Amino acid sequence: MRTAPDPTRTISRLWALLPTGGLLVGAAALHARGTTRHVHVLCQEPASLGVVFWAVVALFVVVGLGSAVGVVHLLADPPARPTAPLVYLAIAVLAVAGADALDHVGAGIAARTPTVFAPPPGATCDYPPYTYHETTGLLL
Numbered sequence: 001m002r003t004a005p006d007p008t009r010t011i012s013r014l015w016a017l018l019p020t021g022g023l024l025v026g027a028a029a030l031h032a033r034g035t036t037r038h039v040h041v042l043c044q045e046p047a048s049l050g051v052v053f054w055a056v057v058a059l060f061v062v063v064g065l066g067s068a069v070g071v072v073h074l075l076a077d078p079p080a081r082p083t084a085p086l087v088y089l090a091i092a093v094l095a096v097a098g099a100d101a102l103d104h105v106g107a108g109i110a111a112r113t114p115t116v117f118a119p120p121p122g123a124t125c126d127y128p129p130y131t132y133h134e135t136t137g138l139l140l
Contacts, residue, residue: 021067028138
């Protein structure tokens with residue numbers, strides 16, 4: 001049941017739009033990932049790189065869903081203090097920082113494994129090689 005707005009709330013409804021900043025941070029992070037610093041060519045994909053990839057995807061889903069849920073929640077029930085909008089924004093920024101950190105972990109894994117998974121000098125892989133694109137992060 002919807003009740004009348006509480007007149008004691010001192011914060012503007014515009015604070016409810018602050019979590020959209022999380023969407024902007026996520027979009028900027030995805031745009032920053034469009035630039036590749038280094039490409040690692042491996043004949044086989046280490047299993048740990050697949051885990052890193054899906055973890056980064058999951059963190060970007062958290063950015064999008066967290067921001068969308070935050071906006072809907074805060075528009076439906078405007079907060080009395082700016083704490084809730086700031087928490088939703090912090091969740092998005094921390095998820096982007098986590099994705100950047102995991103990308104650095106993946107780059108480290110790809111850099112350490114060429115001796116096992118890279119094609120021998122002058123030879124090619126028996127099948128299309130796996131490439132890991134080390135990207136520039138937005139925050140890290």
